[in-house]
Amino acid sequence: MTLTFSAALPQRRFDVSFTLRHGETLAVLGPNGAGKSTLVNLIAGLLAPASGHAELEGEVLFGPGVSTPPHARNVALLAQDALLFPHLSVLENVAFGPRSSGASRRTARSTARTWLAEVGAAGFEHRRPGELSGGEAQRIAVARALAAEPRLLLLDEPMAALDVAVAPALRSMLRRVLAHRTAIIVTHDVLDAFSLADRVIVLDGGRIVDDGPTRSVLEQPRDPFTAGIAGLSVLHGIRTAEGLRTTDGDELRIAGGEDLEPGSACTLAIRPSSIRVSASRPAGAGNALRVGISDVEPRGDLVRLRAGALAADVTPATAADLDLGAGSTAWFAFRAEDAVLYSATR
Amino acid sequence: MTLTFSAALPQRRFDVSFTLRHGETLAVLGPNGAGKSTLVNLIAGLLAPASGHAELEGEVLFGPGVSTPPHARNVALLAQDALLFPHLSVLENVAFGPRSSGASRRTARSTARTWLAEVGAAGFEHRRPGELSGGEAQRIAVARALAAEPRLLLLDEPMAALDVAVAPALRSMLRRVLAHRTAIIVTHDVLDAFSLADRVIVLDGGRIVDDGPTRSVLEQPRDPFTAGIAGLSVLHGIRTAEGLRTTDGDELRIAGGEDLEPGSACTLAIRPSSIRVSASRPAGAGNALRVGISDVEPRGDLVRLRAGALAADVTPATAADLDLGAGSTAWFAFRAEDAVLYSATR
Amino acid sequence: MKHSPGHARVPLWVLAIATVGALFVVLPLVAIVVRVNWGQFIPLITSESSVDALLLSLRTSAVATVLCVVFGVPMALVLARTAFPGQRILRALVLLPLVLPPVVGGIALLYTFGRQGLLKEPMNLFGIQIAFSTTAVILAQTFVALPFLVLSLEGALRTVGTRYEAVAATLGAGPTTVLRRVTLPLVLPALVSGAVLSFARALGEFGATLTFAGSLQGVTRTLPLEIYLQRESDPDAAVALALVLVAVAILVVGLANQAGVRGRFSAGSLS
Amino acid sequence: MKHSPGHARVPLWVLAIATVGALFVVLPLVAIVVRVNWGQFIPLITSESSVDALLLSLRTSAVATVLCVVFGVPMALVLARTAFPGQRILRALVLLPLVLPPVVGGIALLYTFGRQGLLKEPMNLFGIQIAFSTTAVILAQTFVALPFLVLSLEGALRTVGTRYEAVAATLGAGPTTVLRRVTLPLVLPALVSGAVLSFARALGEFGATLTFAGSLQGVTRTLPLEIYLQRESDPDAAVALALVLVAVAILVVGLANQAGVRGRFSAGSLS
Amino acid sequence: SAGGSSAPGPQASGATSASTPTASRATAPEGTITVFAAASLKATFTQLGTEFETANPGTTVTFSFAGSSDLVTQITGGAPADVFASADTKNMTKLTDARLVSGTPVNFATNVLEIATPPGNPAGVTSFADLANPGVKTVICAPVVPCGAATVTIETATGVTIPAVSEESAVTDVLGKVSSGEADAGLVYVTDVQGAGDAVQGVPFDESGTAVNTYPIAALSATKSAGLAQAFVDYVTGTEGQAVLSAAGFGAP
Numbered sequence A, B: 001m002t003l004t005f006s007a008a009l010p011q012r013r014f015d016v017s018f019t020l021r022h023g024e025t026l027a028v029l030g031p032n033g034a035g036k037s038t039l040v041n042l043i044a045g046l047l048a049p050a051s052g053h054a055e056l057e058g059e060v061l062f063g064p065g066v067s068t069p070p071h072a073r074n075v076a077l078l079a080q081d082a083l084l085f086p087h088l089s090v091l092e093n094v095a096f097g098p099r100s101s102g103a104s105r106r107t108a109r110s111t112a113r114t115w116l117a118e119v120g121a122a123g124f125e126h127r128r129p130g131e132l133s134g135g136e137a138q139r140i141a142v143a144r145a146l147a148a149e150p151r152l153l154l155l156d157e158p159m160a161a162l163d164v165a166v167a168p169a170l171r172s173m174l175r176r177v178l179a180h181r182t183a184i185i186v187t188h189d190v191l192d193a194f195s196l197a198d199r200v201i202v203l204d205g206g207r208i209v210d211d212g213p214t215r216s217v218l219e220q221p222r223d224p225f226t227a228g229i230a231g232l233s234v235l236h237g238i239r240t241a242e243g244l245r246t247t248d249g250d251e252l253r254i255a256g257g258e259d260l261e262p263g264s265a266c267t268l269a270i271r272p273s274s275i276r277v278s279a280s281r282p283a284g285a286g287n288a289l290r291v292g293i294s295d296v297e298p299r300g301d302l303v304r305l306r307a308g309a310l311a312a313d314v315t316p317a318t319a320a321d322l323d324l325g326a327g328s329t330a331w332f333a334f335r336a337e338d339a340v341l342y343s344a345t346r
Numbered sequence C, D: 001m002k003h004s005p006g007h008a009r010v011p012l013w014v015l016a017i018a019t020v021g022a023l024f025v026v027l028p029l030v031a032i033v034v035r036v037n038w039g040q041f042i043p044l045i046t047s048e049s050s051v052d053a054l055l056l057s058l059r060t061s062a063v064a065t066v067l068c069v070v071f072g073v074p075m076a077l078v079l080a081r082t083a084f085p086g087q088r089i090l091r092a093l094v095l096l097p098l099v100l101p102p103v104v105g106g107i108a109l110l111y112t113f114g115r116q117g118l119l120k121e122p123m124n125l126f127g128i129q130i131a132f133s134t135t136a137v138i139l140a141q142t143f144v145a146l147p148f149l150v151l152s153l154e155g156a157l158r159t160v161g162t163r164y165e166a167v168a169a170t171l172g173a174g175p176t177t178v179l180r181r182v183t184l185p186l187v188l189p190a191l192v193s194g195a196v197l198s199f200a201r202a203l204g205e206f207g208a209t210l211t212f213a214g215s216l217q218g219v220t221r222t223l224p225l226e227i228y229l230q231r232e233s234d235p236d237a238a239v240a241l242a243l244v245l246v247a248v249a250i251l252v253v254g255l256a257n258q259a260g261v262r263g264r265f266s267a268g269s270l271s
Numbered sequence E: 001s002a003g004g005s006s007a008p009g010p011q012a013s014g015a016t017s018a019s020t021p022t023a024s025r026a027t028a029p030e031g032t033i034t035v036f037a038a039a040s041l042k043a044t045f046t047q048l049g050t051e052f053e054t055a056n057p058g059t060t061v062t063f064s065f066a067g068s069s070d071l072v073t074q075i076t077g078g079a080p081a082d083v084f085a086s087a088d089t090k091n092m093t094k095l096t097d098a099r100l101v102s103g104t105p106v107n108f109a110t111n112v113l114e115i116a117t118p119p120g121n122p123a124g125v126t127s128f129a130d131l132a133n134p135g136v137k138t139v140i141c142a143p144v145v146p147c148g149a150a151t152v153t154i155e156t157a158t159g160v161t162i163p164a165v166s167e168e169s170a171v172t173d174v175l176g177k178v179s180s181g182e183a184d185a186g187l188v189y190v191t192d193v194q195g196a197g198d199a200v201q202g203v204p205f206d207e208s209g210t211a212v213n214t215y216p217i218a219a220l221s222a223t224k225s226a227g228l229a230q231a232f233v234d235y236v237t238g239t240e241g242q243a244v245l246s247a248a249g250f251g252a253p
């Protein structure tokens, strides 16, 4: 294990343990206030835990009575704010890490130039941070963290301020770089998780609520938050002979999931595009649920209807025909073969 | 017109004019450094233009020799940074606007409570900004801007730090609120534009490169940036009898677009999911282009292949079969009826 | 970062040098304490003239501090938030009372507010007589203490920047509201420490008072003047009184620090 | 905001009060200028003793300022960046030389570094003789000027916060590197203005020097002492010299301001 | 000014016998001495020093002028003084008590009080009794300093009580208040009035004889140039010295 981490911080109701292998990239997902930034700040040494123990490549980061200072941890952190040093030029900002680890001014600058080119900011070398737009500053901050060549790279929402024209380029650069690195990336974007991470942990309220390989966590999400960012709806319930009895008492017929014990806790996932919406109970033997619409959200050529944890995409024409609005009721139906059933425990 | 705006700021190569009707919500899109924040700061009075003139509901904001101070403009700005006043509690932060416009402490607080509830932050009233996570702070900042009840509301990427669990709720709240308001929202997210804005302007390099109703701008994008965030690929060319001759010289057959003059400049838009990818020229009379793959990006259950301005989504299995990587070549094919052809000028 | 790790934030060599510096300031105090005639301490400091001097000093310094805040805050704001030709010269002039040997400062005040001074005519017109009055003491103290407030506040205003003020303005707050509800609260710690500095400087003021206001028990003879006078006849009393002055100063500074710390907020955290 | 709109940033009433405050500081200077015997000005200020005094003042104040920076920066860092029991008391003690009437300060120094002082034995051991030498002048000036540097720097350090230092640490910069490349550059404007304040205070120092260092031409008689002495016999010369002191101070402060402004960067912008 | 071009280096302040650049001619007595003298002696002693140096080539006399009690504090604290000239006997006694004086101090001058008024005497003060008028703003020395003690003595002798607006701690400060026109009258020494020239106007009064202030001078035991120090003391108390002092308004001892 490259990183073993276990720490508690009761003031923030934070208590998390996990390990990370060498070269592995971990995505940390979770809603606002889940403790994602707390986690990376603890590893970086900017916060001290109340109790716990962490090691990186055999060296103790913190433990009972010990705490390695941040600069000796070999961990670089890119925070939500770019926090470029306002008194240094962009080039000197990026050269800061190499200089700090003893490189000559010349070497540090050429390293910095390389990384600036990598993030597509080669022309900004002599600007001051105050003269950059929000996204530009964030790109420079990415370059600065990478130029420090840390053993463990921590990225706290590095793409938050990036536009779609820049994000793919930066994402593919990060993918190239993170392939050889141990890294933890905090993100709200499922695409970052898919394209950058080998593994995902999902935090909520300061605890790990899901943990596993990226694909299985995101395709078989255990909780509504993960389902939400994966673009799925989930329903929880008990395995029955035919399929699932939901916690609301609806009986559903589902194909697959034969390996699951009847009576065991199960989760069902379904894409919003697989759900058909109608005003009255649809004819036929398919699965159908009577739901109250909680929200109607236009999404370009479609309209997304939310009903609690479930979502359905319909055309604007359908939405208008059914005269659906928040507060009205409708029937959501789907075919047995469109849903995925899996165990509620990983 | 509620807002007429025309301003130039040569230091930032910024030169933009537009008007906004009462109750209209305008989305401002554009890559990093396009001048979006510059635009809103000019309207808010935090930047002074080199030249230009602007009026809001008949009152001059700025003009040759005049400049209304920010506090008298009746314009509230929510910036990219939350910038909550660190010395005030969350409640006092939100009550700041009402207090400033003369409300009693009591009234201002109750207004503040209302708006805090609207953004789902009712429990945070007595916290200090230093004790909030990034996303929590941003939600409070939204409430603070709304509580000021401005004539014009400026939102500079209000959702940038929000997670997917919170964003839909906030977005539907904003939709409700913006329906009765004149507002300008800077965003990188096409969903914000679709769900909140009546009209869109696209900035690039300090100029307006596209302008029009939300749907037409996003569904018939003129430039690659807009196409990118709308999830489309665009090709530019000249209308021919059968379809389009691209700027690269490829001849394409396209259904529709009969109203376009042969020989006129046209744009073709297509979804990445409508493109089939093969290693050799596909049989049949469909449209096919030989392209060099520039990037391969895993996206959950799909892989997105980028080839210049074009993108295609394939399954990981297909990607593996074709052994595609950055630098390899492939054929992109699509059916005539899957593409949309429209005039390059709006 | 509120919960900062326990490890030292400053290099060790910094700690070492700081210790030497602190000793340099603290040792002289120790030297005074050692020399005090403790047997006679209470009678020495409770003599009528000593008590009069202490009370006068506290009263005048308090009023001078208020004047410093009233005039110093606007001056700092003008220096930090506006730009006009000659501003640099004005800032240098405001520093003047710091560099002026107090005796020269006293002469300058005399030449200005004295009976034969620059403002002789307007003052005669209103029948104002400042010389040899407690008012003169307060003026002298304000004159030497004002720069402390202006400079510490101006620095803080520049460091805080104008971002929060800009946000407040877009929320509809006029300049006065911004000042009252955003700017001043943000620089409160600096304002408190500037006021404490001013108070301390006013409390210790000697030369300008002597030259400008004279030295009459209960009217113009502040504690430093009393100490100076006692030295002639009774060095023990002078040392004892000096210690009282030090104690009062430490008390005030300590209390103000506490208030300042309570009013201080974390400037933000990394995440 | 770099390109701030042209409208005034401060309310008008603030401007009005600030003007009154500025007049209060500037008028006494005008009064002095008016009283100078301009016909005799050059001969008065170029007498040998005056030139000696001016040169001595500049030399000692420069050395004192260097000492203030050397010891004051670490002290400010320790006060702003560490927490230890008794820190509040230490901060109050550092303020001490501000409140101590300079004469008392001089006595305290004499009690510490004098022939019969607290450090008599270690100093005799090394054969060090400080009192009544130029070294004593420098010590006295450093003693009174040190708090200026410490306090203005400590305030700036607190205002800047530790976010940038935290980022630098995660990039591998050790405490000394962080100090040199991040902390000090960020507070450079405050450091410069603190040093200027110290220099100005050292230049104007009078009471402690007189008591601790004596008044020997070319050795310990600095400009303020010369002015005090001249006043007795030749008030014209005293006023002329006072004006020279003021001019030197304004020059230094002006130059430093310029340097400070050049070194100052915008603390960030809204967007 | 005093001391000529002989600005002694720091080492000279610790060792008074050290040679200085101007003391290269080898004649006896030679060397450098430092004289600590009361501030009121500045003008006369500066002149005496120059004359002494001319009379004794190869010698240098430097001065440190301050209030007598300041000087006593400094000498007690180890200041490198060879000769001390005090403005009163009380301060000299402090030094003899501390055994810092070699031999016995010699009185070399006396001084009496005089009324000083601004030029033109705006309040029309003509006698000591006029000072009792509350309309006359009078500044005097505080009783604890020599000139103040003298004032009290005269007040007691005459039965006149002065409602002073200020009790200063030094003659200089009294003089400053008067010369600036701030006060209508001040009580200072005759020599101070004379030394201030046109800045003030003197009003002598008969009762001044009831309080005569005596100036003692002595060589100090710490001196390393006892011969030169004694030579200077002798010079001051001798005919040349007395002539200069009496020209400045001092009385004979």
Ligand SMILES: Nc1ncnc2c1ncn2[C@@H]1O[C@H](COP(=O)(O)OP(=O)(O)OP(=O)(O)O)[C@@H](O)[C@H]1O
Binding pocket: A011, A012, A030, A031, A032, A033, A034, A035, A036, A037, A038, A039, B130, B131, B132, B133, B134, B135, B136, B163, C002, C269, C271
């Ligand atoms: N300085 C602080 N003091 C006390 N509590 C804090 C502080 N900073 C954050 N918290 C609390 O700790 C919890 C975790 O915060 P954290 O910043 O780690 O969340 P996050 O997962 O990074 O959220 P986001 O997605 O909004 O950045 C939240 O409940 C937050 O309110």
Ligand SMILES: Nc1ncnc2c1ncn2[C@@H]1O[C@H](COP(=O)(O)OP(=O)(O)OP(=O)(O)O)[C@@H](O)[C@H]1O
Binding pocket: A130, A131, A132, A133, A134, A135, A136, A163, B011, B012, B030, B031, B032, B033, B034, B035, B036, B037, B038, B039, D002, D269, D271
């Ligand atoms: N203070 C400044 N001084 C000079 N140029 C600046 C300053 N701030 C921004 N710029 C430049 O002005 C241009 C527009 O910046 P602006 O902040 O408006 O971009 P933006 O569209 O908001 O970008 P983003 O999406 O990254 O926030 C950019 O080229 C930027 O480099």
Ligand SMILES: [Mg+2]
Binding pocket: A036, A037, A038, A080, A156, B133, B134, B135, C271
């Ligand atoms: Mg966070």
Ligand SMILES: [Mg+2]
Binding pocket: A133, A134, A135, B036, B037, B038, B080, B156, D271
């Ligand atoms: Mg922006």
